[in-house]
Amino acid sequence: MSPGRLLLVFENQCLCSALCVQVTMRRKMLWALFCLVLALLPSQTAVMSVDLGSEWMKVAIVKPVLPLFLTISPWIIDCVLLDGNPYSISCLFFMYSQLLTSINNPKFVYRYLQSLLGKKHDNPQVAFYQKRFSEHQLVKDASRGTVVFRNSEIMQYSPEELLGMVLNYSRGLAQDFAEQPIKDAVITVPAFFNQAERRAVLQAAQMAGVKVLQLINDNTAVALNYGVFRRKDINSTAQNMMFYDMGSGSTTATIVTYQTVKTKDSGTQPQLQIRGVGFDRSLGGFEMDLRLRDHLAKLFNEQKKTKKDVRENHRAMAKLLKEAQRLKTVLSANAEFMAQVEGLLDEMDFKAKVTRVEFEALCADLFERVPGPVQEALSSAEMSLDEIEQVILVGGSTRVPKVQEVLLKSVGKEELGKNINADEAAAMGAVYQAAALSKAFKVKPFLVREAAVFPIQVEFTRETEDEDGSRSLKHNKRILFQRMAPYPQRKVITFNRYTDDFAFDINYGDLSFLGQNDLSVFGSLNLTTVQLSGVSSSFQKHMDAESKGIKAHFNMDESGMLLLDRVESVFETIVEEKDEESTLTKLGNTISSLFGGGSSEPNANVTEPVQDEEEVPSESGKEQSKEEAEAKEEEKEAKEAAEEEKEAAAEEKEAAEEEKAAGKEEKDAAAAKKAKPQKRTKFSEDVSVELQVNDILNPSLEAIASSNKKLQDLTDRDLEKQEREKTLNSLEAFIFETQDKMYQEEYQAVVSEEEKETITTKLSEASAWMDEDGYSAVTKELREKLQELRKLCKAMFFRVEERRKWPDHLAALESMLNHSSFFLRSVKLTPEDDQIFTEVELKTLDRVINETITWKNDTVAEQEKRSPTERPVLLSKDIESKLSLLDREVHYLLNKAKFAKPRAKAKANSTVSESSSKPTGQNTDSSSQSQPKDETASTGTSAKATILLHVQIGTQVSYNFSLHKWESNGKE
Incomplete structure (x- = not known):
């Protein structure tokens, strides 16, 4: 073994224990990290979109394994009244009761906040809002100069704070459906929102704790929703579409180009590009509603039913506005309709007929403005109507017949496109973009190129x-x-x-390109x-x-x-x-760096490219700037200097050729160094x-913290209000239901006369307390009263519930005992040579069966001796425990039998050995050899058939307690 390998083995032996400890710790840390990721992942997968329309708010969510979900709600914020005084702003403003609040207490209802975002108090748009909603008091924010709603010294809210409540409630709706927390969102804004208005939306989202993935223009979201479902129709040929969106507060016309483009990362993908945008900030359905409302007010005053002017009563005008909105919808399908309001003013009813012709006459100037956004969009896109393939309608107000008539005439098309959901398109397009921006989803790419208006x-x-x-x-x-x-x-x-x-x-x-009105409110x-x-x-x-x-x-x-x-x-x-380094020098430097010769610290003077x-x-315009002229002059001088240098170099070259050979080498070296x-x-x-x-x-940090605290306090109050209402409803339901149960036979059978009298008395006292003080009591008092009644009736409910469970539970236990006993008898009939269970296992099952039978008989007998009004000794939980114990013992034996193999007898093995030891070609008695094998196979098969007589071998067996029978893979 080489010295290098000896050293390696020695080092491995020395580090073996340390490496084992490190690997073990690393695996534990990775496992803990994996569990943590799994715990955190579900809470961050769902994302949502919020389409902030002028009147309606749409919320859509996307969650793994679930389809897109969308809810549409009116954008109204109302105050809750307690003893006639507003104490908080309720975010429960999307239900019918809150729509009624806008009629009964219009002063405490905030609507159409979109037009006040990013506006100073002296902006004409604020005065226009004040004229529309005269019941509100708009004051100036001393620090920022913006608008503040003031209802009292305590109740003062900025539009950003109110919008924050809207977003907070939107997230609540999404979280309730997704059943998990949601923080990421894509929010739609009008395409004509400027920098200040967009910042206001972002500030509102920050107050609500919503992480904004993107502010997407609502027209872009509509175009994205349209393109996503028509991917196959998009090719390299540009297709120009116009989306005409008339909502409640504004109108926008958008020209969009669809075509496929090549990308570096994902190849050829579809793309939409916003080419042109035209808009009218004040043209929308709400202005039509207001004109109809004023017309109805005029008709009521002409009827002379009261001396008062209905226009001076905010509540009456709110009722007329609601009727005007209904009237506009009906007149879209009918030529005339009878408007009517009960108890409009001084308990006087109102009824008047309005025709579609009258409605169109009231809004004639509005209909004349319908083509304006179309022409502005064409102008900004530098296109003509001939290049537009289709005009598609978006927004609820495009359903007005006169709007469609004027628009169709202005665009010169055969028909208007209605192949998109006019209400949901923006929200669905925005939620697709949210899924694309989120790391938790992988969607098909669809490139979006927005345009700065x-x-x-x-x-x-x-x-x-x-x-x-x-x-x-x-x-x-x-x-x-x-x-x-x-x-x-x-x-x-x-x-x-x-x-x-x-x-x-x-x-x-x-x-x-902006009109005078748009420029004044800009x-x-x-x-x-x-x-x-x-x-x-x-x-x-x-x-x-x-x-x-x-x-x-x-x-x-x-x-x-x-x-x-x-x-x-x-x-x-x-x-x-x-100088270029030689190959050996480079190789030496490389080897040196491998052994720590290089420096690991970055060089502080290394420059990075810009x-x-x-x-x-x-x-650049008609005249050239002086700066460019100076630059050109300098460039000219530089060229002249370069030419002079070239001439001088040529002269030097000629002189160099005339020099002697001895001095030529030195000059060549100097020239090489110079070059x-x-x-x-x-x-x-x-x-x-x-x-x-x-x-x-921008609001200061202190102002943001104050707004966050204000919104959190309001949220806590809303939660407290919801909790109180929930507790109040639970208390009322408990009292009424229990009073009814006291007359039912199964409850009368388990209570004594004394107990019945006590419970009945307490319920009557609680009912009287509810009528007098309960509806004004705080949550704590209601909860204590409910707990007191539940504690009083707990024993009665327990006895009734146990008596309900006895029949099913006892029948299940009886069935389990029968099956277990039959199984045990079957096992005991198995021959000793084929037995696969030990004596201890069989005795354990026998003991459990006998103990269960004894317990059942004794407990049932003891229960029969007791009065129904006493606490039962036969409890359902004890029966379930016995069932579980029997089921566990039987399943253990069944699983063992399912995988057991038949035993091969010694005689059969010896016969096989003898036959295999005989020489090749020697005849054997086939009958003497095959008989033992057949006996062994038959014995094993019969043993398993005897053991598992009531089940099929190789299946999963379980006992169904509700049906009281054994089941095998769903079959009995």
């Missing part, structure tokens, strides 16, 4: 020198994202002329001011290197949020390449960034 640009000022030598400030603009630019996408802007600290602004670009056009520091110090630190500018890296993520990733100063330096991103070009290759290397240094938000200030 509003352009974004960077603006900065720079000092320049004019032709006359004077210096002035010049305002520069760089387009960061053009209108309809696809995202997610990264961009980088380079500032070449700055060597000191400076600032630049991020603003919206040209919004001239909000601030200035997004962020970025102040950079550390620019000057980076230049002083790298004075020997060539500056390549200050690069700002931007990212518009999947949610359409613009982020500034980092800002860095980029420099370039010249590094001489090392990330290659899309460079945003400087502004040594050089490498240009870029490196960067981060610049400090300070951001100042200019549109809507």
Whole structure:
């Protein structure tokens, strides 16, 4: 054995015990980790989507092994009234009782919050909301300048907090169906939401503890849902579709292109790309409802049933709004309808006929605006209607016949597409995207390319020198994202002329395509001011290197949020390449590194290449900027200098040829050294960034913590309210059901007159207490009263329950004893040579059977002597214990017999040996040899047949307690 192998064996022997311990510990740790992963995995597999419409909210979930689930609910938040005073906001706002609250107490109902997200108090949209819902008091947030709902000094809620309650309840709905916690979600938002509005949704999700995987535009979610179910129809030929979505609060028209594209990772896959978007923020079904409501109010006032003006009564107007919504739905299928409201005002009923012609006249100007989003979408996509293959309807308000009539005429198609679920499409598309983003699911890829509706640009000022030598400030603009630019996408802007600290602004670009109303409610056009520091110090630190500018890296993520990733100063330096190492030197270095010769610490001076991103070009227009002109001038001068150097080199070459041979070698060596290759290397240094938000200030950490606490307190109150109602219902049900049971025969048979009187009295007292104080009692009092009554009736219920179980349990025990006894007798009849059970096993079963029979007879006899009102001695749990013991003993013997092999007799073995020892060709008596074998086989078979007479060999045997019989693989 070689010394190397001896050393290896010695080391293995020395480390053997340590390795065994390490392997064992490692296996235990891996097993514990595996169990932990299994425990955590189910709680993180389900994901959900929330479609935040103006009026309706849709929640969809996806969970392994289950299909997609979706629920549609009205988006209403109401306050709970206690003694006439609101004490909390209830998140149980999706049920019919909460819809009634919007009629009875409209002041404490919050709806259509979407239009207030990301808006300052002086925004015209806030005044428009106040006009629609005059019952609310909207005040200004002193710290942020946004809107706050104020009902009292205590009850003040921002739209983000109210939206957080909506998301929290949405998650509750999803978790109840999924039966596991859910944190990840994809939330839909209107395509026209700007940066401030999207941040408001993210802040609301943060308050609710929901992790947002993506904010997806609702039109994109609809397009994704449409494309997912038509994958086979998508090919390399572009297909242009238009989705016209008229909801309750707004209208959007979207042009989408479907086609297959090649990807590096997954080959050819289908893709949708948003090409054009047009919208109208205030065109929707709710405006139609309001106009119908005002028309009904006018008709009621004309009837002169009361001196009061119905428009001044918020509750009456809420009733008319509900009737107007019903009326609009009915008029979509009928030419006229009779509107009626009972007890509208001063107990006076209202009834009036409204026709579809009247409705269309009331909303004539709204119908004229229907084609607007279509034309705007075509303009942004730079397409014509001839390029659109189909116009597909989405949204509930597209069901209005006049809307379809005007839209069909404007698009010039034969018909409108109705091959998609107008209500569920956005939620189902969003939940598909949630599954694609989640690591717990693997779905077929479907590429999505969103589009930025509003352009974004960077603006900065720079000092320049004019032709006359004077210096002035010049305002520069760089387009960061053009209108309809696809995202997610990264961009980088380079500032070449700055060597000191400076600032630049991020603003919206040209919004001239917006109407005057949309522009007035848009909000601030200035997004962020970025102040950079550390620019000057980076230049002083790298004075020997060539500056390549200050690069700002931007990212518009999947949610359409613009982020500034980092800002860095980029420099370039010249590094001489090392001489080519010989093969032996490389081999030596490699061997040296294998034996620890190399350094494991990274070199602090190693430069990394700058990330290659899309460079945003400087502004180009009709005139060329001065910066570009200077750059071209420098380039020209550099070319002239290069030509001069070439001429000088030629002259030097001619002079070199005339030199003597002795000096030629030295000059050749110098020239070779001069021509040594050089490498240009870029490196960067981060610049400090300070951001100042200019549109809507983000809430402070203290404000976020306060909002989280407020939402948690409200959630706890809701849970407490639910618990109280549950306990109250349980107490009421217990009292009524027990009072009824006291008149039933099976209960009267087990209670004495004294016990019956006590129970009846206590139930009557509890019923009277419920009528007087129970409905205002707290949860603790209700729970204590319920526990007191249950404790009082516990003995009675126990006796009744035991008497119900006796017949079935005793019949099962009797059947088990019969089968066990028969099995034991069958086993004992087996010949001793074929017996497969030991004497101890048979005696154990015999003892168990006898003890069970004795216990049964004695206990039944003792129970018959006792009064039905006394605690029984024959208990169902004892019978079940005896059944289990018998079943265990019999199953043990049955399983042993099932796998037992027949014994081969000695005579048969000897005969076989003798026959095999005879020489070849010697005749034998075939009858004398085959007879013992037949006897052995017959004996073994008969033994098994005797042992397992009532079961089939090789099957799984069990006893069915409910049917009182033995079963074998589901058969008796």
